[in-house]
Amino acid sequence: MEKNIKNILITDELVKNKRKELEIDISKILSGDENQVLDFFSNYIYWNGIFAGLVTNLSSKFHLGLDFFDYEKNSIERGFFQSVGHKVAGLIFAAAEDEYADESSKEDIRIEHKTMAWFMMNKMYQFYGRDISERTIDDLMSSITSVTKRGYGLNQDSDFLSLVRYLGFHIGSEKIASYEFGIIASKMKELHPDLTNWMKNQELINGINAFSWIEVHGPVEDAHANYALDAAQMIIDHVGNKNLEFQQKVIDELENGFNLFSNLQDSFFKEYIFLKNYKKGFLYNEKFLNK
């Protein structure tokens, strides 16, 4: 039977639960005062700032797959890298294209998402009459970023099934982040309309404003997720034509990577709330983060 990775990973139940949980957590975070808003975005852009580099790294590993592991002659893996590895690499890289040159800026000047995030952050501090040098990054973020790097396979094993697991993590990061950004954008409009409207009038270049970083990511991440899902489907189909047992291993690894991101996202948002409002230093999912 044909296996459809989108149906396997993105179930209606997952979408419903994720959206609900994120709504609750993000509402709680953004209901706070200006200190909490500034603090949240400071940490959030710090986390988001590493993804483009990790996506590029993963894409490159698929392209150069045969350089990372010694596969047997005539093995499925060797055949995969010889024939479609570069196509999978391209579908992953699609996410990096926007990261390094936002849609609205490509024609005459390249504006990176990281630049847009920094513009947003600076403007937020300016709105509140505060100095951005006050910005602090929570200790928690070193765990969050190190799990993210590991999830994307930075300096980790690079055999075929490991790369597939990192792709599962990438799918999770693109797909679930699209909900995250959509909810953040609507909660900002609802809970901080003055700040939001002011930010929309602060232009960086070519209509890109201080709120654009938040607003573009809902749709953009969803498009990236679709490319990543196409990449996963390409692998599943390629492997499934040769060996169904091996195909199941591929699906399992995609699920493992996807779930790792999902747990990490929970850790960030839950931990953020606990850390700020309840118990300093409490780890929502310590076992997971230390794994």
Ligand SMILES: [Fe+2]
């Ligand atoms: Fe981005």
Ligand SMILES: [Fe+2]
């Ligand atoms: Fe993305």
